[in-house]
Amino acid sequence: MDEKIGNNHPFKDLAEGLAKKGIVVLRYDKRTFVYGNELKKETGLSVKEETIEDAILAANFLRADSRMDGNKIFIIGHSMGGMLAPRINAEGGNFNGIIIMAGSPRKLEEIMIDQNNDVLHSLNRFLKIIARKQIATISTKFNNIYNLNEEEAKSTKVLGKYVMAYYFKEMGEQSI
Known part of the structure; x- marks a missing residue:
C-alpha cells in the first residue's frame, strides 16, 4: 500500500x-x-x-x-x-x-534470477564466487518446480525457510 x-x-x-x-x-x-x-x-x-x-x-x-x-x-x-x-x-x-x-509477461522466478545476476556485476571477485553458487542453487530449484506435483511443491522450499515451490508453480502455471 x-x-x-x-x-x-x-x-x-x-x-x-x-x-x-x-x-x-x-x-x-x-x-x-x-x-x-x-x-x-x-x-x-x-x-x-x-x-x-x-x-x-x-x-x-x-x-x-x-x-x-x-x-x-x-x-x-x-x-x-x-x-x-x-x-x-x-x-x-x-x-x-x-x-x-512495471508489469512483465515473464515468470516471477525468471525475473528474480535475472535480478540476482545483475547484482553480480557490483560484487568483488570473492563475493561473485559465492553469489554464483547461490544463484545456481536457486536456478536449479526454479527449473524443477513445474515437474513437481502439487503436494511436492507445497513441501519443497525454494527460498529461505518458508517460501515454497508451490507459490511460484501456481503463479507460473496460470500464466502459461
Missing part, C-alpha cells in the same frame, strides 16, 4: 493525485504484510490467496457502495500486481479497465 523509495511514496502520491481529480482510490496491504507471521508456515499459500482474492473483494466492496459507479472501476497493478492484473480481472474482478505499471 505505502511502498517507500527513499523519501518518495509513489503509491500514496498517485492515490492523492487521483483523489484530487475526484477519483476514489482504495489501497490496502497484502495479507502477507499484515498477517506475515501467521501465514509464513502456510505451505499452500499462492498469489491467489496473497493477492487475487483480496483484489476481487476490494472491487466488490467498491461496487457495493452506493456512492460508486460500478461501471467505472479500474485496477492499477504495480510490478507483481501488474503481472497479476489480467488474472485478477479474469477470476472475478470484472474491471472496466486494467492499468499495468
Whole structure:
C-alpha cells in the first residue's frame, strides 16, 4: 500500500493525485504484510490467496457502495500486481479497465534470477564466487518446480525457510 523509495511514496502520491481529480482510490496491504507471521508456515499459500482474492473483494466492496459507479472501476497493478492484473480481472474482478505499471509477461522466478545476476556485476571477485553458487542453487530449484506435483511443491522450499515451490508453480502455471 505505502511502498517507500527513499523519501518518495509513489503509491500514496498517485492515490492523492487521483483523489484530487475526484477519483476514489482504495489501497490496502497484502495479507502477507499484515498477517506475515501467521501465514509464513502456510505451505499452500499462492498469489491467489496473497493477492487475487483480496483484489476481487476490494472491487466488490467498491461496487457495493452506493456512492460508486460500478461501471467505472479500474485496477492499477504495480510490478507483481501488474503481472497479476489480467488474472485478477479474469477470476472475478470484472474491471472496466486494467492499468499495468512495471508489469512483465515473464515468470516471477525468471525475473528474480535475472535480478540476482545483475547484482553480480557490483560484487568483488570473492563475493561473485559465492553469489554464483547461490544463484545456481536457486536456478536449479526454479527449473524443477513445474515437474513437481502439487503436494511436492507445497513441501519443497525454494527460498529461505518458508517460501515454497508451490507459490511460484501456481503463479507460473496460470500464466502459461
